[in-house]
Amino acid sequence: MRKVMMIMLVIAVILIIFTGCGKQYSEEENRMLIKETTMKVIEGAQTDVEKAEKIFYFIRDEIKFGWVYPQEIPAADVLRNGKGVCMQKANLQVAMMKEAGLKTRFHFMYVSKKALEDFLPDFAYNNWPETFAHTFPEVYLNGSWVSVEATIDRELHELCIAKRLNFGKDASIVENCSTEFSAEGVKGHQQYREIAGKESFYGESLDEFTEYLHEEIPWWKRLMQPLIFRKADKIINDYRGS
Helix, strand or coil: CHHHHHHHHHHHHHHHHHHCCCCCCCHHHHHHHHHHHHHHHCCCCCCHHHHHHHHHHHHHHHCEECCCCCCCCCHHHHHHHCEECHHHHHHHHHHHHHHCCCCEEEEEEEEEHHHHCCCCCHHHHHCCCCEEEEEEEEEEECCEEEEECCCCCHHHHHHHHHHCCHHHHCHHHHHHCCCCCCCCCECCHHHHHECCCCCCEEECCCHHHHHHHHHHCCHHHHHHHHHHHHHHHHHHHHHHHC
């Protein structure tokens, strides 16, 4: 068992080394990409609700749910990748809503690891914390803060229902979760896995979330994350291809 763990750690280190070898973009290049994309997406929108709706559907379906390592990448890189996990999709969505002039924030909550069931390789899921932090964006519309969570794209949502994967195994979630934009709020799949008694918190940036990632996860698990993300992304891609 120890030998297997050592081999996996070596593989993880190699993946870490090669992960950061892509092209590096300047802050100005990132800013301009977000601005140009946002202006194109919200073209024709007259109100804050219309802007939020257009951005919601862009993030939901044009940025697929997928495992990209590392999690802490600029919002513009999420756009370039065309996919991301909750933290990454939320980061891009908040950046675009701010660019559109909307008042927005991150909502952080704690959910059960069942929110990731069927989305992770077995060895990772079995050793995943029973409770972990999840984030999604909120926007201020018509005098109140509302959720505009777009973590799971429409294609994956329908696959989970058809194949009875993840939330698709729970009829109450299938019946009640939101996949369409609403100015009254969108309750996504993972929000139904909220841990009772653990209070939500909010932030203007992802700082508190990334602090949690570094403090709550043992170093050896962080070291294995590139391998976990690679295998988890293959799982999602296999669902889409089957």
